[in-house]
Amino acid sequence: MSADQRIARPGAVPAPFTERTPRVAAARRLTSRTGRERAARFLAEGSQAVREALDWAERDAGRVFELFATPEAAERHAEVWQRAGAAGVPTSLITEKAAAGLSETVTPQGLVAVCGLVDVPLTTALAGSPRLVAVLVEIADPGNAGTVLRVADAAGADAVIFAGAAVDPHNGKCVRTTTGSLFHLPVARERDVDVVVAACRDAGLRLVAADGRADQDLDAADRAGDLVAPTAWLFGSEAHGLSSEVRAGADTALAVPLHGRAESLNLATAAAVCLYATARAQRA
Numbered sequence: 001m002s003a004d005q006r007i008a009r010p011g012a013v014p015a016p017f018t019e020r021t022p023r024v025a026a027a028r029r030l031t032s033r034t035g036r037e038r039a040a041r042f043l044a045e046g047s048q049a050v051r052e053a054l055d056w057a058e059r060d061a062g063r064v065f066e067l068f069a070t071p072e073a074a075e076r077h078a079e080v081w082q083r084a085g086a087a088g089v090p091t092s093l094i095t096e097k098a099a100a101g102l103s104e105t106v107t108p109q110g111l112v113a114v115c116g117l118v119d120v121p122l123t124t125a126l127a128g129s130p131r132l133v134a135v136l137v138e139i140a141d142p143g144n145a146g147t148v149l150r151v152a153d154a155a156g157a158d159a160v161i162f163a164g165a166a167v168d169p170h171n172g173k174c175v176r177t178t179t180g181s182l183f184h185l186p187v188a189r190e191r192d193v194d195v196v197v198a199a200c201r202d203a204g205l206r207l208v209a210a211d212g213r214a215d216q217d218l219d220a221a222d223r224a225g226d227l228v229a230p231t232a233w234l235f236g237s238e239a240h241g242l243s244s245e246v247r248a249g250a251d252t253a254l255a256v257p258l259h260g261r262a263e264s265l266n267l268a269t270a271a272a273v274c275l276y277a278t279a280r281a282q283r284a
Contacts, residue, residue, distance in 0.1 A: 019098040019101045024101070047077045052182075062115065064114070065116070073110030125161060126202075127203075129203070136162050137163045137164050141237070142171040162187070217255045221252075
């Protein structure tokens, strides 16, 4: 628990912080993108996310600044609570109402860590001869973005890049949807899509646009051996896909073949098929 909460008479149970406690109020501002950018911090909610954040802090010199928990959550996740304290992370008990203010879910988990931002410069994300990179171009839905990031992690991608006016990877829903993958691989943000394309080329990556209207499909490219090369997949928003300019700037465009009667695949499913097909070809 925090130093503030330890100041109590001997044997007294410290009162949990409320939503009006300054440190809780400051953490609540991190639920907005503006608040996160000003503080260079974000919230990771739930035992899985907090464990991954603590691992990240130990492994990659990341920062976990504070851990908030309701008394019930601190007891239920005692190992996480104790691990944070042993690592020197301030731990503070909070009320259920305060926990609700730090959560963007209907049923708050009552365990929230304040973390430093995870994103790295584009050059850092693409350093070291990457072989598989996912580029999220203008993807605005945090659930889709988080799922693609999770899939990229599972497929063994080397980095994920949020390009253009994409959602903030530190968005609460995005963080939850990654189920910890946000802390596993380099994540970069760059508003200029042309800069991302150029950086991928400089890193030796073949740029492949995922496009349901493309003339060539993934199966044909696989049979031709085209998926073996180091690849940066470009994924566009589910509503609009990739712009004509981005498609024109790619080396090729590929569609996921539809063998049944489905009209299309959603973004996350298509990304999973593309990333795994490339990962399988490269490992073969």
